[in-house]
Amino acid sequence: MATSLKINGQMRDVQASEGTPLLWVIRDELKMTGTKFGCGVASCGACTVHVDGQPVRSCQTYVEDVEGAEITTIEAMSEDKIGAAIQQAWVELDVVQCGYCQSGQIMSAVGLLSENPKPSVEEIDEYMWGNACRCATYQRIRAGIQRASEILEA
Ligand code: FES
Ligand code: FES
Structure with missing residues (x-):
């Protein structure tokens, strides 16, 4: 069709x-x-x-x-305000390891910050749990979301 x-x-x-x-x-x-x-x-x-x-x-x-x-x-995420902040934070904190999961991580993180601009660690974990990372970059993803939140707040 x-x-x-x-x-x-x-x-x-x-x-x-x-x-x-x-x-x-x-x-x-x-x-x-x-x-x-x-x-x-x-x-x-x-x-x-x-x-x-x-x-x-x-x-x-x-x-x-x-x-x-x-x-x-x-x-399209570099043209999105939240997407651009997340990408900036990801680079600053060197979040990525192999990179395979990361576009999915970023798309979910944008969804999270759109709904909740200042999420707690628990809220990040709850929202992001369905995005797996075989390189286990979870701590840096968490920190990256918090950093993006600060960038957006500034
Ligand atoms: S490829 Fe779609 S959730 Fe894994
Ligand atoms: S960075 Fe390698 S799977 Fe997530």
Whole structure:
């Protein structure tokens, strides 16, 4: 089926058939490879994008369910105020290790700070628990979110 999706503010025509996960439309059809495939079953968070401002797992979100929605990927985060603050904090604190999980981590962290600009450690852990990091950068992710919160407050 041909359909149009709004991704990062632009209408994009895609050919994906019904039932195709949004992740594959983004990566394979549109060649935007910042969003990663980890588990495919909504357990790791590597594929996190935003749909209407909410973090969702694109491996378990189907193309027909996001027609008419605002889809945002990691590629647009440097133009987002919160996304840019998180990226600045990530660089300052050297959060990344291998990097594979990090676009998903950033998309979830943006979702968190959008809802809660000054989260406690407990609130960070609760919100971010579904984003796995095999390099165990959890402490730096936590510190990065707190630093981004300070950047946004300044
Ligand atoms: S690839 Fe989607 S949650 Fe793991
Ligand atoms: S930085 Fe390597 S999996 Fe998270």
